[in-house]
Amino acid sequence: MAGVSTPHVLLGLLATGTKHGYELKRAHDARLPRARPLAFGQVYATLGRLQRDGLVAAAGQEREGGPERTAYALTGDGRAALDRWLSEVEPPMPYVAGTLFAKVVVALLAADVDRARAWLIAQRRAHTERLRELTAVKTSPTAALDELVAVDFAIAHLDADLRWLHTTLDRVADWHREVHS
Amino acid sequence: MTELQARAVVKAYGPTPALRGVTLDVAEGEIIAVTGPSGCGKSTLLHCLAGILRPDAGEITWRGQRIDTWSEAARSRLRRTEFGVLFQFGQLVAELTAAENVALPLLLAGTGRREARTAALTWLERLGVAEVADARPGEMSGGQQQRCATARALVTEPRVIFADEPTGALDTLAGEQVLTRLVRLAREQGTAVVLVTHEPRIAAYADREVVLRDGAVDHTGLGLDASLAGGPR
Ligand SMILES: Nc1ncnc2c1ncn2[C@@H]1O[C@H](COP(=O)(O)OP(=O)(O)OP(=O)(O)O)[C@@H](O)[C@H]1O
Ligand SMILES: [Mg+2]
Numbered sequence: 166m167a168g169v170s171t172p173h174v175l176l177g178l179l180a181t182g183t184k185h186g187y188e189l190k191r192a193h194d195a196r197l198p199r200a201r202p203l204a205f206g207q208v209y210a211t212l213g214r215l216q217r218d219g220l221v222a223a224a225g226q227e228r229e230g231g232p233e234r235t236a237y238a239l240t241g242d243g244r245a246a247l248d249r250w251l252s253e254v255e256p257p258m259p260y261v262a263g264t265l266f267a268k269v270v271v272a273l274l275a276a277d278v279d280r281a282r283a284w285l286i287a288q289r290r291a292h293t294e295r296l297r298e299l300t301a302v303k304t305s306p307t308a309a310l311d312e313l314v315a316v317d318f319a320i321a322h323l324d325a326d327l328r329w330l331h332t333t334l335d336r337v338a339d340w341h342r343e344v345h346s
Numbered sequence: 347m348t349e350l351q352a353r354a355v356v357k358a359y360g361p362t363p364a365l366r367g368v369t370l371d372v373a374e375g376e377i378i379a380v381t382g383p384s385g386c387g388k389s390t391l392l393h394c395l396a397g398i399l400r401p402d403a404g405e406i407t408w409r410g411q412r413i414d415t416w417s418e419a420a421r422s423r424l425r426r427t428e429f430g431v432l433f434q435f436g437q438l439v440a441e442l443t444a445a446e447n448v449a450l451p452l453l454l455a456g457t458g459r460r461e462a463r464t465a466a467l468t469w470l471e472r473l474g475v476a477e478v479a480d481a482r483p484g485e486m487s488g489g490q491q492q493r494c495a496t497a498r499a500l501v502t503e504p505r506v507i508f509a510d511e512p513t514g515a516l517d518t519l520a521g522e523q524v525l526t527r528l529v530r531l532a533r534e535q536g537t538a539v540v541l542v543t544h545e546p547r548i549a550a551y552a553d554r555e556v557v558l559r560d561g562a563v564d565h566t567g568l569g570l571d572a573s574l575a576g577g578p579r
Contacts, residue, residue, distance in 0.1 A: 300550040324547045
């Protein structure tokens with residue numbers, strides 16, 4: 166699966182106002198709940214590249230007794246790059262790829278049907294458990310909208326994977342019956 | 347503690363076998379999903395558990411008492427007091443308003459009119475559809491109808507709710523509004539739910555999943571399947 170474009174997410178967060186690196190990290194983790202938290206190092210490295218490319222600019226420094234902190238602002242070019250990204254339609258699965266899919270193919274190739282089945286069953290169990298865990302978030306009376314939107318995204322993808330795992334399990338069983346009849 | 351149990355239940359429709367010896371325990375307050383491919387016997391099992399259908403063989407017990415041998419009148423009394431049902435299409439009475447529909451099970455159980463109406467309004471509120479209290483089903487969306495039907499199933503504060511594809515006719519968001527509320531309220535009241543569905547996404551609302559295949563329990567558990575792990579069937 167394609168990763169999230171961290172540079173664009175940071176540009177988007179800066180569109181709401183000038184921020185220091187650590188504020189960006191906090192805004193990222195709050196806005197994309199349940200995403201992998203962004204490491205400070207990654208924030209600074211990304212900001213460095215964005216600054217080099219003229220998409221963000223330093224907007225003053227501040228010294229609070231501690232280390233020097235630079236605030237960053239979106240530049241005109243940065244705004245244009247963000248707009249371009251926001252209006253670009255993402256290619257819908259341009260390549261059929263994914264670890265789940267590759268594993269089934271390789272299991273059938275390098276091992277045997279039983280191995281593929283055993284893996285499919287174990288993976289299905291893991292997916293089902295995760296699906297249940299995330300679904301529980303929805304029935305909690307305190308779930309916030311950001312969180313629901315995040316959880317929906319994960320649930321839709323797990324659900325799609327699960328359907329594929331079910332179907333593939335049935336197909337592999339049929340294939341096995343054909344080969345051994 | 348087991349509250350409701352099916353033991354080796356067999357049921358056929360004429361020559362068509364629907365259940366071939368199903369054993370299933372429903373614990374107090376447990377939310378259990380019954381899943382499996384179309385025609386595997388999910389609805390038949392639900393109807394047997396709810397005392398709507400009588401099994402050909404096997405037993406249904408409620409708190410240790412065998413109920414499948416009871417008279418139709420006795421089973422229907424049990425259904426009125428201890429059970430609630432929810433089907434794919436709400437099956438509200440078309441001539442009655444939402445509040446009247448929800449009050450109906452209470453009136454049938456002998457509750458006074460005023461008290462029944464108050465309870466009905468409270469449950470419509472809990473299901474987030476207070477605004478349609480005086481509307482008739484024809485004037486409501488499918489999601490609103492289903493939330494009223496859920497209020498009607500819960501209004502008697504039953505011990506078990508039987509729900510057969512309760513979101514089958516709804517879009518994802520409307521379905522979620524029914525299920526999240528049903529599950530939340532059932533948990534608050536310690537009501538068990540037997541949830542029939544063929545969708546993994548819906549089954550994920552349950553504590554436990556029982557998968558039927560060709561009228562028998564194929565596997566059960568969280569994520570499934572000791573019986574399949576042994577290799578091809
Ligand atoms: N009233 C009936 N008369 C005759 N056969 C029936 C009747 N109801 C169900 N059956 C048959 O019994 C079997 C089990 O049916 P059941 O309705 O319990 O399945 P199900 O798992 O609920 O299916 P679905 O997911 O399609 O609702 C099927 O073979 C079905 O055709
Ligand atoms: Mg059915």
